Amino acid sequence: MNEKNLDLIGKEMEVTSVDVQDKIKKKSRVYNRLFFKVYVNYALVVLLFALVLGAVFLQLSEKAAKNNIKQQLFSQAKAIAKRYNEFILDEDYEKSLPYIEVLSEVGIVADDVWVLSNPNASIPMNSDFTTGIDLKDISREYQEVYLGAFAGEDTYRSRYSKIYGFDIISVGVPVRGANGEVCGAILLNAKVERQTEAIRDTKSMIFLSMVVALIVSFIFAILFARQLVRPISKMRQTALLLAEKKYESKTGINRKDEIGDLARTIDFLTDKLMENEVIRKNLDQMRMDFFANVSHELRTPITVVRAYTESLVDGVVEEESTKQQYYEKMLLECKSMERLVGDLLILAKMQNPDFVIDKEPVNLTQVFDDILKTVRTMGMKKRISVCLENDHTVQLMYGDYDRLRQMFLVICDNAIKFSKEDSTIYISVTRGEKLRISIRDEGIGIDGDELSSIFDKFYKSKLRQNAKGSGLGLAIARQIALKHGGTIEVFSTISVGTEFVFSFDYITEEELEQR
Template sequence: MMYKITRKLIFFITSLLLVFSLIMAFLFSLLFTRHTMDFHKNDMERRVVAIAENFSQFMESGTVTPSMGMGMGMKGRMGGFMPYLNVIDDIAMSDVWIVDENEQLVIRGQGMSFNYKDLPDTAEEVLQKVFQGEIAFSESFSGVLGASTLTVGAPVKDSTGKIIAAVLLHAPIEGMESVTANGLNILALSTIIALILAFGLAILFSLKFVKPLQKMNQTASELIEGNYLAKTGVQQKDEIGDLATTLDVLSQRLQEASLESEKLEQSRRDFISNISHELRTPVTVLRGSLEALNDKVVSDPEKVAVYHQQMLAESIFLQRLVDDLLSLTKLQNPDFKMDMQKLNFTEVLQDVTRSMRTVAEKKQVRIQLENPFDTLPMTGDYGRLRQMVMIVVDNAVKFSPESGEVKLLVNCTKGTCQLDVTDEGKGIAPEQMAHLFERFNRNSDESNRSGTGLGLAIANEIAHRHGLSLSANSEPGKATTFTFRFKLEKSGISF
């Protein structure tokens, strides 16, 4: 199938070659005709000069006498070299005339002669130039000769340099035109052959030019169908190659976007599944407790009080779950604005330590803050940073044994600081480490009954929004350390 662009390219290339050939033919015809005429003029000039010199020597040899021909004077002398003039005609393959010095008598080969007055008026100009010693060209003798003729004249001089006669050499223009016509015929034939070959090459070139475009069109069609793995396979160092590369990059980006979309869709499904699972348990407990109370299954005041406490605990859990979901959703929204301002991170750590010591006292867990820096300048949302550190410290207290210790250690080097929060818990299993900061990733340990599985995900989002990095290192059966790394703002503090 030949596409429109292929036909256009073939038409364009062929038209270009045709116009080029016509221009070349016109220029060739013009220049070749001029060259042919100049060549014949030079050749005739060379021959007429040779004839004039030879004729001069012939006359100076003294072999011509009045008795040899037509009487006294020029006419008598001419008769003596008439055989010679016939030979010159045959050798020169042209018509040779001799005009005497008085411009009265014209002698031709084959014994022909006529008076000067029989010549056309324009012939006088040519003869005047010749008798002035010039080489003259003219086409004015065509009427006398009965055909288009080019004439060249040359003076005949004696030994003293005196002009004694004029030689006129006539050559038919028809011969020159035939040479030009033959040249043009050869050019026309060559042009036709060249156009035929060029037409074939134009087809091949056009098909080769269109082939990568067809591949790109096919790739684009596959991309429309959703096959983002399609590639053009075109590698050229030109604009078409650049376009193909751009299309391949687009294919790659679409594939990445498709995978990301699938990942987000899977994440959405997982989220719905997880939130449904997290809501099912407290809702089931609440409904069961309410049904038992409503149906008077439980009537003992002490048991009723237990049911009320359980319902309150489940409602508190639901409220925490909803609050955490809202917080996480806000933090994951790029348009959510936080109250960013300059602050001292040391104050954040001190605030968290004071608040968590009250919680830790219930398990007799000690919270130790080791921060040798009075000022740790940075820009952030004080409330969110406090929430971030408190989530990690709360987890550390939650999983620490009674009478254990949670240590907060700050180290800074060249403007970069590191906060390590270390507990003395049972550690985290390696298979859980990879999903530690994902939503609803919750330890089923008895000590984590009130956890929603969203705390570390929230802490990680807060750290990300502040340009901090949050990582964890744990050994099963030993301590777990959560590490925050962040840069300080320049404030003249040296470490």
């Protein structure tokens, strides 16, 4: 790739970065900010609450004011009616009109006091007691009130008066004569002017309260939004750091609410990402080590084969016996490479999670009868004997016969390789909660520091017995055990010996028959 192409890519990345920043700026406008949304919703709720509360309060205050005026008017009207009843009984015409004038001077609730005579009574109120108002001159809007009073009832009505231009409250109270008959009525009219002023003052107070509430809501919205936005911003910063592979980042948020749960989830994610990063680095290192080991293992036989081949091609070797030795060496190295490649293929297949072994009932007694023949042949040069202990003639488990045989042969081969001459290998197959197989030798043992590494690919100790090994045998044996749902453990003491212990699920003959 030339410099021109690199410059074009760089410019495209800059343009993309600018576009992303522009999008972020557009998204972060004031009306898109969480604080603005919190404040607007909070203010709308407060405003709506204030309007509803104000409307209810105005209705209640208006109703209470009218009820208060109504009660006062009825109380005064009844007092006047009682006084007029005394005037009628005493026929004291001279005191009635000055009484009304005195009431107006002392300031009663009513704006007008009308004393009306009942024309329908057998003995109507004397005109000297009335306020001189003819019923024909009274507006029809007052008719319901005085007619109710003439009928002997306390009457009340609230309405808008065209005469006064205000809301008027009118009450009517009957006045009884000497014979107990309703001879007239007391009619009190009061303008609701003072109530209107009170309602106006109430509206002003409600408006002022709404303004104060909006200011207070702004302050509370700031505090609430800061408490809400600050941890979210912290989690956003942590997420950006995680995107940059800074997996040690933490939110540092310790709250006992949903935001705290989200923060703990992000912190849990950082831990998992850190663990996965460590695993990834280990896998990368293992991959690098794997290729290095494979290259190392293949380099030696390829070099040897090449050297022998070049010698034969160049005619350096002329003797037939020497040529035959070279051919044998080349064949031996080819077999070694073939064995290495085969082991790699087997190990790769075993480590594949999708690979499933075809299992069938296998009698381990037959497996070890087959193995013993091979192991005794392998140990003949070092005069190594093999001792098998089996507590059942039939030891059944589900598995692959060839894979199980390969697994146990790997362990037995290592046991022969590291055992002393004239020693014994002990094989034990016993049944308890699990099927337990033990293979123990009397060899040189394994150092404690190496026990945790012996199942790693290409791991070989520096002992001369491992010079020709590929370092894959125990790794393959472990994978075979895992594919059969079993476990493999190793116990070793220097200069005493090593023991490999396998554990598998077994099946009885009865279970096999039922299946």
